[in-house]
Amino acid sequence: MSTAGNRVAVHQIGTVNYYFKLQVRIINRRFSAFGISPLPGYLLVGFAWAMGSIYLFQQTQYAPIIYAFLALGVISRSSEHQRNEFLAGCFPAVQYRLIRLLENGILALPFAGFLAYQGYWLWSAGLIAIAELFALIRFPSSPTYVLPTPFQRYPFEFIVGFRSTYLAYFLVGLLTYQAIRVGNFNLGIFAQVLTFLLGMTYYFRPEPPYFVWIFAANPRQFLWRKVGTAVYCASWFSLPVGFILGIAFPENIAILGVAQLVGYLLLLTIIFAKYAAFPAEINLPQAFLLGLGLWFPPVLLVIIPYFYRQALQRLQTLLT
């Protein structure tokens, strides 16, 4: 279609409608890049989300808090400053507001719906209200305040990750405190594992190849340096939680030790998986294997060497 034709078409279907169609197209392309057709992709994400939600609400009475926290984390990303500056520059004020309210509403709806389904009507309504409030706010994309971290000499994953998710560590502290207060060891273990899950998220996205190329190391040395840094940095959060829980629940020290070990193995897995896909993002089969490892950790003993070999091959072109 010609440019003039496109303009007419856009005008006809309406700007807001066109914006959302474009968003769907972008998501579809992401699925394709991930190695899956869009329709199965939507079904898979929906299924994983439903299973995750059900699992969370089965595990802990604090699920509504954690769930609302997670939902707001997802929704808040649409309030990012640069993105909103672009949208506000593209669309007239009324359409811009409408787009923002609609997209935050769409993002909040599944979470709010599940909270309502579980009987937490107040939480559900509160989540929608806060989501729509976020539509009126622009969060700074690059805050000028530099949050100090203990990882200055260990750039970069945990520095970047900690600055993006530091609020989640308050949740870890809160869960640990509650676990001890009410004598719920499972909740404590969840807090300990959560520190590792947070650490894992810091390795999902590949860095630009330049930041691998700069290393004077061969692929094997590079990977083990990354592992060393990850283990050191993750220990800053997981060991204190494990230590406090060990004092509160001395009869379960062995379980805490195993959880710590599995946590390190999970970090190892995500690092190898990341570089097994490098410079692309982790693809569907790799994500499936990762999920399998999370669900049934003994499988990690097979998955880790598999990812390790792939990562060594992938890095061969950049590191000699």
Next chain:
Amino acid sequence: MIVIDHLTKAYGPKQVLQDIHLTLSPGKVYGIVGENGAGKTTLFRCIAGLETAYTGQIRSDLQPLKNHLGFLPTNPIFLPKITGKEYLTLLSIARKTPLPDFNVQNIFDLPLDEFAENYSTGMKKKLALLGILLQQNTYFILDEPFNGIDIQSNMLVTAIIHQLKKLGKTILISSHIFSTLNDTCDEIHLLREGTFTRRVLPGDFAQLNEEMKQVMVGNRLDALDLR
């Protein structure tokens, strides 16, 4: 020394570099000039090892070349939520060189405790340059090192290049600002459509500048019919 022999690189059917030959000696500064899309950045990326699917050979006396090479890209990339200090630390530990003394070695007076992604274009360039200088490299590829930097820093970068030359380093520069090449280079190579068409020595730099003006500007302005 870096020796490039028969270097040819294509992206699919598009031939970007064709049979490039170049010898880069220690203590010398080499300039590469050419229009946008002539293949300069691809050539640099091939030398750096960031592009691998090419034919021909790139050899160096220090092996592996990439571990002794400081590469300043045209648009340096910075990770989000990383301060200038943390960026420099990353570059140093990646090469296992001593951690910088930030108070002494911050010669561009950069705000190293602030996020690098919030720096201006010129400050980003200076931070990236400082990073590769602190790595104590032997070879340097500087892709548009003067882009976006202020006049004072421009003079400082020129002085740095002269100092590197004195120290026997091998330097390859591209710049669209001819005067900066004139001030720093021992020889300039003209890259056109992926091939070196001329090698120019200092005595002929002025003539090359005039020729480039003729080719690039010529009577194109007439087509605009500016009034």
